[in-house]
Amino acid sequence: MRGTGRDTMHHALHPLAAYWSKRDFRRTPEPKGRLRRASGMPRFVVQLHEAHRRHWDLRLEIGGVLKSWSLPVGPSVNPRERRVAIPAEDHPVQYASFQGTIPPGLHGAGRMLLWDAGTWEHLAEGSPAEGHARGRLDLRLSGSKLRGAFALFRPQPGERSPWVLVKLEDEEADAETDVVALRPQAVRRVARRQNA
Ligand code: MN
Numbered sequence: 780m781r782g783t784g785r786d787t788m789h790h791a792l793h794p795l796a797a798y799w800s801k802r803d804f805r806r807t808p809e810p811k812g813r814l815r816r817a818s819g820m821p822r823f824v825v826q827l828h829e830a831h832r833r834h835w836d837l838r839l840e841i842g843g844v845l846k847s848w849s850l851p852v853g854p855s856v857n858p859r860e861r862r863v864a865i866p867a868e869d870h871p872v873q874y875a876s877f878q879g880t881i882p883p884g885l886h887g888a889g890r891m892l893l894w895d896a897g898t899w900e901h902l903a904e905g906s907p908a909e910g911h912a913r914g915r916l917d918l919r920l921s922g923s924k925l926r927g928a929f930a931l932f933r934p935q936p937g938e939r940s941p942w943v944l945v946k947l948e949d950e951e952a953d954a955e956t957d958v959v960a961l962r963p964q965a966v967r968r969v970a971r972r973q974n975a
Contacts, residue, residue: 794844797868801886808879809887812871814843820898821907823920824875825854827963830889835959837864837931837944839899839916841907844869848942853959854925855945858952864931864942878965892965897922914942923966924958927951 793799795812804811821840828836828849835853838845848864855862880890901907902917910916914933920926928947933940946952 794869807885810873812873815872822875823899825895826891827894828891856958857954858946858948862944864944895922895924
């Protein structure tokens, strides 16, 4: 098994170890968080992050954490527009209600607002965790701005390879609306799932 030591180490760590190691919780308003056992519909959130480079953070609740991707251009509801989604470290589920400003000098410094939030379903066979590991998730999002079927997939293998987010054709698809430009404001309330 020579050569796999690094991977073994990585997977032996707590799923939130990378998240925790990048942050000083005495200084950042972000939640320290913890693993949460799945119950009810899994949550999703998109946070507009006015960091050094503005981007949109897409997070899906999978396996007790928020699997996370950073979208430099933001999501689209036009099936013709593929959006790059760069994988980021797992975030705690408690992060789905975070909105605030990370002070200058800290990791991710800048304002973070809740651009969209809701629940999601996995439309493909197999568990979301398997789909995530394989690099293909078929989503039905039930948010305020993002609704209906989306594909989120990794065209090239490799844990750090970029993914692609694209809207699939359905009644929620809209080739005329630039949802990021037309609806920049935060959602007023975060959908709370039962038994949260
Ligand atoms: Mn971010």
